[in-house]
Amino acid sequence: MIILKTREEIELMRESALSVSRTLGIIAKEIKPGVSTLYLDKLAETYIRDNGGTPLFKGMYGFPNTLCMSLNESVVHGIPNDKPLEEGDIISVDCGVLKNGYCGDHAYTFAVGEIKLEVQKLLDVTLECLYIGIEQFKTGNRIGDIGFAIQQHAEKHGYGVVRELCGHGLGKKLHEDPEVPNYGKRGDGPKIKDGMVIAIEPMINMGTRNIKQLKDGWTILTADKKPSAHFEHDVALIDGKPEILSTFKFIEEALKSNK
Ligand code: MG
Numbered sequence: 587m588i589i590l591k592t593r594e595e596i597e598l599m600r601e602s603a604l605s606v607s608r609t610l611g612i613i614a615k616e617i618k619p620g621v622s623t624l625y626l627d628k629l630a631e632t633y634i635r636d637n638g639g640t641p642l643f644k645g646m647y648g649f650p651n652t653l654c655m656s657l658n659e660s661v662v663h664g665i666p667n668d669k670p671l672e673e674g675d676i677i678s679v680d681c682g683v684l685k686n687g688y689c690g691d692h693a694y695t696f697a698v699g700e701i702k703l704e705v706q707k708l709l710d711v712t713l714e715c716l717y718i719g720i721e722q723f724k725t726g727n728r729i730g731d732i733g734f735a736i737q738q739h740a741e742k743h744g745y746g747v748v749r750e751l752c753g754h755g756l757g758k759k760l761h762e763d764p765e766v767p768n769y770g771k772r773g774d775g776p777k778i779k780d781g782m783v784i785a786i787e788p789m790i791n792m793g794t795r796n797i798k799q800l801k802d803g804w805t806i807l808t809a810d811k812k813p814s815a816h817f818e819h820d821v822a823l824i825d826g827k828p829e830i831l832s833t834f835k836f837i838e839e840a841l842k843s844n845k
């Protein structure tokens with residue numbers, strides 16, 4: 587069942603989403619070669635708790651940490667560890683915060699130092715997929731139109747679109763209806779309506795779309811070990827149009843001042 591949100595609820599959700607955005611901004615300042623993902627995870631947890639939120643992922647389904655940190659060929663659900671990041675890595679950071687009873691959930695894939703041009707292109711195209719998907723979230727469309735647009739764009743570049751994991755409705759719970767796949771057919775799925783709040787989150791692989799799971803029971807990897815990227819925004823439908831509740835502006839500011 588899709589739970590539509592009132593304007594008041596959407597404003598509360600904006601606060602939760604922005605709490606995630608600010609946390610990712612803090613992380614962005616610190617991402618560089620030599621820093622461990624566990625250090626970044628602790629930083630995020632402290633920041634979230636100091637600012638009146640609760641790390642949403644920690645303990646959820648048994649996940650041990652605040653951030654999902656997925657390195658290079660890891661798609662999502664990577665567990666932070668004490669291994670230092672290296673020049674040329676990419677690291678997808680997914681963060682969830684519970685605040686005022688509502689969930690925020692968004693993600694960004696960062697470059698660690700200088701990365702190969704072909705990997706930068708993967709990041710650029712995945713980010714484009716996110717915004718192309720968001721454009722389709724409007725009255726008159728169905729949820730399948732989002733995935734259709736994302737898949738078209740990714741496959742045009744020869745990339746693989748992960749099928750097994752997808753975006754989702756968001757609210758008091760992290761995963762609400764509807765599922766929001768990153769592939770699909772035009773005109774498929776539930777009708778898009780005012781008051782819907784969803785997380786749109788393309789997971790795009792440089793090579794095959796196929797994935798496998800590490801023995802840790804969490805980390806999802808590309809089957810061919812080629813890199814994967816993941817960007818996610820929380821989006822509400824207001825007056826028939828998408829309104830992005832989360833923002834990358836704190837990340838962009840941090841990355842600019844790091845240069
Ligand atoms: Mg997420």
Ligand code: MG
Pocket residue numbers: 691753754785787818
């Ligand atoms: Mg999500």
